[in-house]
Each structure stands twice: as C-alpha cells, then as structure tokens.
Amino acid sequence: MRRRQFIHLLGAAAAWPLAAQVAKSAGRDRVARIGVLWHAGSEDEEREYYSVLMQAFRDLGYVEGKNAEFLHRYPAERIERFEQLAKDLVDSKTDLIVAVNIRGAAALKRITRATPVVFVLAADPVAAKLVESLARPGGNMTGLSLMHGDLSGKRVALLKEAVPGLKRVAFVIDPSDPNSHQIGGARTTVEALGLSSGEVRVSGPEAVEEVFAAIAKDGYDGAMAARCSLTSASASAPRRWPTRCRLFP
Numbered sequence: 314m315r316r317r318q319f320i321h322l323l324g325a326a327a328a329w330p331l332a333a334q335v336a337k338s339a340g341r342d343r344v345a346r347i348g349v350l351w352h353a354g355s356e357d358e359e360r361e362y363y364s365v366l367m368q369a370f371r372d373l374g375y376v377e378g379k380n381a382e383f384l385h386r387y388p389a390e391r392i393e394r395f396e397q398l399a400k401d402l403v404d405s406k407t408d409l410i411v412a413v414n415i416r417g418a419a420a421l422k423r424i425t426r427a428t429p430v431v432f433v434l435a436a437d438p439v440a441a442k443l444v445e446s447l448a449r450p451g452g453n454m455t456g457l458s459l460m461h462g463d464l465s466g467k468r469v470a471l472l473k474e475a476v477p478g479l480k481r482v483a484f485v486i487d488p489s490d491p492n493s494h495q496i497g498g499a500r501t502t503v504e505a506l507g508l509s510s511g512e513v514r515v516s517g518p519e520a521v522e523e524v525f526a527a528i529a530k531d532g533y534d535g536a537m538a539a540r541c542s543l544t545s546a547s548a549s550a551p552r553r554w555p556t557r558c559r560l561f562p
Contacts, residue, residue: 348402350417354389432456466498485538
C-alpha cells in the first residue's frame with residue numbers, strides 16, 4: 314500500500330474515534346488544536362503526505378482556520394528533536410496529536426498518557442509497546458499496524474530466490490529505531506536456508522553510504538533492514554542500495 318493511501322485510510326478509520334473525543338473535549342464553540350509530529354524538516358519535504366493528511370481531516374469535518382488549528386512540527390530526522398517536539402506539542406495543550414512515524418509515537422508514549430495520539434507508521438505497535446493489543450489498544454494511543462514483522466522471513470526467502478548464490482546476509486540495524494527488533498523471523502529463515510548472517514549498525518541517514526560500502530567490502534551477498542521495502546540483489550553496486558532500501562522513512 315502506498316503511503317498516500319495509507320494516511321488517507323488512517324484519517325478515515327483510526328482517527329475517527331479520537332476525532333470524536335477531540336470534538337467532545339473541545340466543545341462546539343472552541344477551535345480544536347491538532348498537533349502533527351512529522352519526520353522530515355519542512356512542509357515542502359512532506360508536501361505529498363501533508364496534503365493528504367490535511368484532506369483526511371477536512372473529510373472528518375476539521376477545517377484549518379474554521380474549527381481547527383494545526384500545529385506542525387518537523388524534527389528533520391534528528392533523534393533528539395523527536396523528543397523535544399513531542400514535549401512541545403503536549404505542552405501546547407493539543408487535543409490530539411498525529412505521529413507520522415514510530416519515532417514520534419515512541420517519544421509521545423514516554424511523555425504523555427493523557428493526550429490522544431494517532432500513529433501512522435507502526436509495523437508492530439504491540440512489540441513496540443505503543444498499545445496493549447491490536448484488538449484493545451488501551452491508553453491514549455491508537456493507529457494501524459503494518460504487520461511488517463510477520464513478513465521478514467518471507468523477505469529473506471525472496472532475496473534468496475533473487476540471488477541464488479546468496480550465502481551471507483547483513484542485517485542493517487538502527488539501534489535508536491524501535492522497529493529494529495522486527496527481524497527475528499528473518500534470522501530464523503536465514504538459519505533454515507543454511508545461510509549465515511551478521512549485524513551491522515547504522516547511526517543515521519548520513520552514515521548509510523559508508524555502511525553499505527562496508528557491507529560490500531566485508532563480503533556480504535545481500536542486506537536487509539527493518540521496514541525495508543526492497544533488498545538489493547547484488548553486493549557489486551553498494552551505492553544503489555540506500556536508494557532502494559529506504560532505512561529512515
């Protein structure tokens with residue numbers, strides 16, 4: 314599913330119960346204050362998703378300048394900024410906060426148990442400890458699960474089909490990303506297929522090129538990363554991998 318479609322579905326589905334809570338808490342005569350904790354550094358960088366999310370709220374009856382005020386915050390992929398901006402939104406007495414990715418959701422989980430939060434991109438919100446269960450989220454957080462963890466083993470199998478000579482797989486891990494745990498199934502499949510694997514840590518987007526060059530130098534035949542939509546089939550062209558495996562969506 315494309316993110317454009319997903320965010321629209323979020324607005325139509327997951328946000329609706331909390332939207333009703335916003336309306337109740339805000340009252341008929343008060344403008345609802347809705348926070349959005351993005352991922353990139355500006356509205357322009359988020360423009361494709363920005364327009365879709367805002368349209369989803371309009372579909373729910375929340376119109377900026379009429380009955381809603383939107384507080385957008387842009388952390389520019391900086392880990393420490395997620396925490397800072399999450400606190401800023403909570404302190405701003407928002408009625409609802411949309412967390413566009415799991416970093417923002419995790420930061421908000423640590424900061425507030427009162428402000429309603431809708432998370433957009435969470436592969437496994439239960440494992441990430443955002444909610445108690447998919448059937449009954451509990452607390453102040455809700456959203457949609459992408460179930461990526463259940464597919465990690467299948468991705469290894471597909472990589473093996475694409476690269477018949479595959480022998481060594483590098484698991485690219487971002488220690489600060491709550492989704493990095495979602496490769497357990499991949500490790501199990503690696504063992505079942507008689508492959509070997511290793512873990513390679515990457516600290517941020519600026520280190521991706523260097524890390525993938527090191528993976529190729531160390532003799533790995535392929536690589537996988539948490540929330541990676543496509544793995545590379547060849548270690549001969551490491552410069553292409555970061556563009557094909559978007560590690561920091």
